[in-house]
Amino acid sequence: MSLSGITVSFFRRRLLNPVANLLKQGMTPPKLAATIALGTVVGVVPALGVSTMICTALAARFRLNIAATILISYLIHPLQLLLIIPFARMGIFMFGLQELRFSLEEMIEMFRSDWLAALNLLWQANLAAVSAWALLAIPIGIVLYLLVLPILIRFMPKKVQA
Template sequence: MVEESFWQRRVVTPILGQLKQGITPEKIALTLSLGSVLGVFPILGATTALCAVIAWRLKLNQPIIQLINYLMYPIHLLLLLPFYRAGETLFGQEHLPIFSITDLAHRFELDPLRFLADFGMVGVYGVVVWCLVAPPSAALLYFLLRGPIRAMSARQAKQA
């Protein structure tokens, strides 16, 4: 027997299972696209809750959206700084030293409230950029995924 790859076992097989249960290819494409976009929301720790709320509200598959969210984690980490820097640029703000522990500690010691305000705003700037990028990205992903998932569904129907 051929051993399944991680991708086959953890992504493709659950999607095929959902198709067998009658979930439409469009609903699965929406789940995958929203899970991908929400999975890069530029606030650490917020993606799981965002995915849960959106999946609940739109009646999407919770395990699949959370799986995609989990798989997006490395990309999420890579995109944090670009979101923050783009936000600072968009709002005409100086780039704060986000990854220098000594600078962070020094700024915090000087004025803890100013530190929280400054870095809180960096987060807000990143969220604004994400809000600008997320809708077209989700739409693009949805339309790119819908066709292949429809094809998987058709193959699945022929096999049944």
Template sequence: MSSTAEQAQFGGFWQRRVVAPIVGQLKQGITPEKIALTLALGAVLGIFPILGSTTILCALVGIWLKLNQPVIQLVNYFMYPLQIALLLPFYRAGESLFGQPHVPIFSVNQLTQRFQASPMQFMVDYGMVGVYGIVVWALVAPPLIAALYYGTRPLLRALARRSQ
């Protein structure tokens, strides 16, 4: 496939799966500010350092703040590769923050296998590492949410003007 064809395919995907739902929300009267908040929270909750928890987190926060569930879950879904990439950095930063030795973590697959083999032993071995990662995420989350919110809000306002 040529580079131009790949760009057209990606542009079509991006248009259909990201831009069109957002424009649809704007046309239904949802404010750019509410959509910016939904995008920011979906992105930051989507990198929460505990696998399998982000869908529930996004759903609960979305219900609590009356945010659009499909949009927050879509953003959460797109964040999955970044969540995987950030697991180890969050865990290592947390261990360093708390002055703890690094617990050996070789791969996500190995962690999954160990959890499936014995959930209780997994919690004994890795529970505090998860807590340390959550603390680092909690320190990073507020400024990241603010940056994403204030960064996307002008773009969404312009999109709202253009779509009317």
């Protein structure tokens, strides 16, 4: 088997089949749209390591499929890494905090000169990033839900919608 065949097989096994199984579990389009929106919004929270706990708690609260919500969250993790710095910059701007330089050399120099102050500054920037995310999470989740719902209604099998 060629390398491309192995890659296609891997993605089919690890990505496409689990998503297809979600569509076969009897989830209605509104529930699946809510699951996708929740998993996506929580998946980009700019605090590493907490998205699984938040997804689990919110999916249980709203009676959504917990495994599907976490799967969507994990699939969106690369976007989380890309959005950490923009969320931090937005939070720093919103709260008027000290501007934080994000180059590696400047971060290393901050830790060399005063590591406690550097940790405090990074903690404040992360808290500001989570606050910026929290302000945007509900509106973006609603928009995402409203965008995904018509697509799911159109393309999901009719017997699942009943």
